[in-house]
Amino acid sequence: MGLKETACPLCGSIQRRVVWRDVPLYQWKTAIHRCRECGLVHVSPRLAGAELLRQYQEPESLRRFLTESYVPTLPAVEEFARAMLRLLRARAPRGSLLDYGAGLGVLAREARALGYDSIAFEMSPVYGEIGRRHANSTVEHDWTLAERRAPYDVLVSTEVVEHLEYLSDFLRPLSLLRGGGLVLLSTPNFNSLARFRHGPRWDAVAPDGHLQYFTAATLTEWMRRLGVRPLQVLTWGPRFVDERLPAPLLRLLGDPPGGPTLVWLGRKM
Ligand SMILES: [Zn+2]
Numbered sequence: 001m002g003l004k005e006t007a008c009p010l011c012g013s014i015q016r017r018v019v020w021r022d023v024p025l026y027q028w029k030t031a032i033h034r035c036r037e038c039g040l041v042h043v044s045p046r047l048a049g050a051e052l053l054r055q056y057q058e059p060e061s062l063r064r065f066l067t068e069s070y071v072p073t074l075p076a077v078e079e080f081a082r083a084m085l086r087l088l089r090a091r092a093p094r095g096s097l098l099d100y101g102a103g104l105g106v107l108a109r110e111a112r113a114l115g116y117d118s119i120a121f122e123m124s125p126v127y128g129e130i131g132r133r134h135a136n137s138t139v140e141h142d143w144t145l146a147e148r149r150a151p152y153d154v155l156v157s158t159e160v161v162e163h164l165e166y167l168s169d170f171l172r173p174l175s176l177l178r179g180g181g182l183v184l185l186s187t188p189n190f191n192s193l194a195r196f197r198h199g200p201r202w203d204a205v206a207p208d209g210h211l212q213y214f215t216a217a218t219l220t221e222w223m224r225r226l227g228v229r230p231l232q233v234l235t236w237g238p239r240f241v242d243e244r245l246p247a248p249l250l251r252l253l254g255d256p257p258g259g260p261t262l263v264w265l266g267r268k269m
Contacts, residue, residue, distance in 0.1 A: 003028055003045035008035035009167050009212050010222050016044075020200040025207045032205070032213070038221060041190050041213040052165055055209050059126050066130045070104065074135060080158070080236065080261075081107035084184060085114060087232070087265055088154060092182050095153030098146060100173040101160030104130060105137030116154070121146050121173075143172075151178035155268075158186040162210045167222060174226060174268070181268050183228050189235050189262035191215045204260070219264050228266040235259030 003025065007014045015036040022029045025046075034041050047055070056062065070077075084107060088097075094115050099108045102120030104127060111118040120139045122128070131137040140146060155177045157170075164170060177183065188204035189195070190213040195202045204210060214222070216233045223230065237259025 003030060004048040006042070006044045006046060006048075008038060008040055009042050009164075010040040010218065010225075011035060011038040013037035020205075023200055023205065023207055030207050032200070032207070038218065039215070040218045040222075041215075043207040043211050046207060046211055048165065052209075056163075057124050059124065062124055062126045063130065066104070066126065067134075071130070071134045074104070074106065077103070077106050078110070080186075081110050083236065084156065084158065084186070084263070085110055087263070088156075088182065088184060089114065091231070091265075092154055096149065096151075097154040097156060098150075098152045098173060098176060100155060100157045101163075102139055102156075103127065103159075104135040105139040106135055107156060107158065108139075109135065109137040119146060119149060146173075147176065150176035152176055152181060153178060154182045154184065156184045158184075160187075161185055161214070161219075162187045162204075162212055165211065167212070170226065174228070177268050179268055182231075183223065183264075183266045183268060185219065185223075185264045186236065186261050187214050187219065187264075189215065189237075189258075189260055190218075192235065192237065192260045192262075193258050194237075194260045214262060216262060216264070219262060223264070223266050227269045229269055230264065230266045232265040234263050236261040236263050 013035050016033040019032045019034050019041060021031045023032055030043055030045055033044055097111050097116045097118040099120045102108055102122055105120035108118040108120035122139050122141055125141045128139040131139045155173055220230050235258050
């Protein structure tokens, strides 16, 4: 067991500069870098392969995490899911929807109530078990079932892409989306005020599982390479950010500014 150096997950370059060094990762120290070629912020060295998967798949610790840390946040998860669905409905008021990395399946549950034919997918059966008990939801863990119901009109993936060991892993769900279908992503916003304020102590900095940190620009560049063009990019979080900051600071933070969560909506070409 140990950490592994990695090139930029987006463009493969090894030209990078350190954003933060000596970031604790279990008994080791790692660093967060920004790629000099494409700008993607990423962890290197990092956990890899089975060591990485063990974070997510060991049933007892996952069950404990979901019950103790995730279930209490369900009201906020529901509020976020409904906001995401409002965004989607403006462009795709009905159709089939795959939520990839669906957590306890709240968004798919809410989508079904709105008339979407939705399916929630997670890698571990523990999500389905906890979802049934605490969220009145259904979460599938059999990928062949998700495949059989393809193609989808909408692919949703919230708080997933920062975890991917290889960004190309996202081709698996994306290949099930029909041409012209919508992609809705959310991920921690590296250009958020919270990141500027807290630096390496920002709560999204979690190098055991969060391997890459996107901005609007890098998320758009990655999606462009996968053949998905942007329709709408915004941030979710404290609303005051947009209203109270002086314009020069907003420009510095980039567009969209501020909020801790980046929300990205695009269309597969
Ligand atoms: Zn790069």
